[in-house]
Amino acid sequence: MLGDDVRTYAELDDRSNRLAHLLDGLGAGDDRAVAVVLPNCLEFFDVATAAAKLQAPFLPVNWHLKAEELGYVLADSEASVVVTAPSLLPTVEAARTQAPRCRTLVTGPGYEAAVAGSTDDNGDDGSDVARLESGAAPSFVFYTSGTTARPKGVIHGRFTGEVARMSQNGQVALWSWTPDDVYVMAGPSYHAAHGGWASTALYVGATTVILQSWDAREWLRLVERHHATRSFLVPAHFIRILEVPDEERAGFDISSLRLIVHAAAPCPVAVKHRVMEALAPAEIHELYGASEGGATRISPEEWLTHPGSVGRPWPGVEVRIIGDDGAPLPAGEQGLIYVTPMGTWKFHYHNDPDKTSSAWRDDAFTVGDIGYLDDDGYLYITDRASDMVLWGGINIAPREVEEVLHTHPAVVDCAVFGVPDARDGERLKAVVEGRPGLQVDELAGHVRARLADYKVPREWELVDELPRDPSGKVLKRLLRDAARREPG
Numbered sequence: 001m002l003g004d005d006v007r008t009y010a011e012l013d014d015r016s017n018r019l020a021h022l023l024d025g026l027g028a029g030d031d032r033a034v035a036v037v038l039p040n041c042l043e044f045f046d047v048a049t050a051a052a053k054l055q056a057p058f059l060p061v062n063w064h065l066k067a068e069e070l071g072y073v074l075a076d077s078e079a080s081v082v083v084t085a086p087s088l089l090p091t092v093e094a095a096r097t098q099a100p101r102c103r104t105l106v107t108g109p110g111y112e113a114a115v116a117g118s119t120d121d122n123g124d125d126g127s128d129v130a131r132l133e134s135g136a137a138p139s140f141v142f143y144t145s146g147t148t149a150r151p152k153g154v155i156h157g158r159f160t161g162e163v164a165r166m167s168q169n170g171q172v173a174l175w176s177w178t179p180d181d182v183y184v185m186a187g188p189s190y191h192a193a194h195g196g197w198a199s200t201a202l203y204v205g206a207t208t209v210i211l212q213s214w215d216a217r218e219w220l221r222l223v224e225r226h227h228a229t230r231s232f233l234v235p236a237h238f239i240r241i242l243e244v245p246d247e248e249r250a251g252f253d254i255s256s257l258r259l260i261v262h263a264a265a266p267c268p269v270a271v272k273h274r275v276m277e278a279l280a281p282a283e284i285h286e287l288y289g290a291s292e293g294g295a296t297r298i299s300p301e302e303w304l305t306h307p308g309s310v311g312r313p314w315p316g317v318e319v320r321i322i323g324d325d326g327a328p329l330p331a332g333e334q335g336l337i338y339v340t341p342m343g344t345w346k347f348h349y350h351n352d353p354d355k356t357s358s359a360w361r362d363d364a365f366t367v368g369d370i371g372y373l374d375d376d377g378y379l380y381i382t383d384r385a386s387d388m389v390l391w392g393g394i395n396i397a398p399r400e401v402e403e404v405l406h407t408h409p410a411v412v413d414c415a416v417f418g419v420p421d422a423r424d425g426e427r428l429k430a431v432v433e434g435r436p437g438l439q440v441d442e443l444a445g446h447v448r449a450r451l452a453d454y455k456v457p458r459e460w461e462l463v464d465e466l467p468r469d470p471s472g473k474v475l476k477r478l479l480r481d482a483a484r485r486e487p488g
Helices: 010-024 042-054 067-077 086-095 109-117 161-175 192-204 216-226 235-243 246-250 271-280 300-305 354-358 397-403 440-448 478-483
Strands: 034-037 058-059 081-084 105-106 143-145 152-156 182-185 209-210 232-233 259-262 283-290 293-298 318-322 334-340 347-349 371-372 378-385 390-391 393-397 411-421 425-434 459-463
Touching: 010 042, 010 109, 034 042, 034 067, 034 086, 042 058, 042 300, 058 067, 058 143, 067 086, 067 152, 067 235, 067 246, 081 086, 086 105, 105 109, 161 192, 182 192, 192 232, 209 216, 232 235, 235 259, 235 271, 271 283, 283 300, 293 334, 318 371, 347 354, 354 390, 390 411, 390 425, 390 459, 393 397, 397 411, 397 425, 397 440, 411 478, 425 440, 440 459
Parallel strands: 034 058, 034 081, 081 105, 182 209, 182 232, 232 259, 259 283, 425 459
Antiparallel strands: 143 152, 152 347, 283 293, 318 334, 334 371, 371 378, 390 393, 411 425
């Protein structure tokens, strides 16, 4: 449900079956992805369920992307269809110049008429549409930012209903989902965690309440109104909730909450202590993972005895720390974190065999995080090998911003990196060596015209000359260290 709009499971089943036939006629299915460029809405989950019925890859795309960014994703993924909202159609149409074979469906009256007019049979007409016995289990494809200027699609195995069902069954067992749960989706549906949990809620038959955009008071109100039992949050959400005055926050009845899971960015120990008290009696668990796969979890009881840890491995998962020489490191020593997923589960990066190869070492993968295991097997994350910035739980690749800055004629060179931020974890800073007369507003506008707004640096510094090593390479480490020593 979203506001006063409610979609029952019977309605979802009927609508998604009709939509699946419509998508099938537009070329979706097998390895031909269905993309969605939508804000939080009920239609998002209609499409996800329809894609599951087609056993088509389901590609949720950040709707804040600009046309050039979106066009790359549509072209690289070879999406067959993109479903979008009228307000986003100009951006999508501009993006389709890079992916002209991708068809478009636009929500609204015409979309509703097309869905209503489509057949609702179970595939007896010879199409590829079939009802799923176990509910919605789409095969997600997430484009994730890392060290590269362009995001890469993470593909998990073959796109079969059985693989998707196995994944969902694992999540149901891991977090003890039941049909009686009420989940408040607090973040964007295109995000792997928020949308993924909503998918699990649909799969198990639970109720999902959709928050259209984040607001701490609205989240508290929805938890109270719908007697919510669980939610997925990021540390930035915790900070916003704690900013609501204690007396006002205490006026909301959130006693129905049983489970809150957080991830996506490091949570300061002090914030974790405060939010555990503020949101009691809900249990606040933490997980560590990425679009590439999940790794560890930690309960509140464990965290109190291992503060700062992200926990021990999920059942069937192994975590080990590898040194520079490729050898496993003993407890207490820092190195690259490698994760061995359960069974033969293995992902690859779409159209990037080199990146795939560099991520895997035998049966284990890394996303570039650095940490150590203690004597009890609890994992602690201490740093990242990549320059990736985590702003409010969202990944930003600094190199992507640097490449855009380099297209400005007055930019000689630049360095973009993350600095600590009390509310958002990290914020983006750009240090630019430019020609005389260059202004910060001009640079910010240049980036904003080409990249999503959240990728525009919040902090700028213009310098006469960037520090370099003898070979001429910019010493970003020195700039980052200096920025982190500055007050505020």
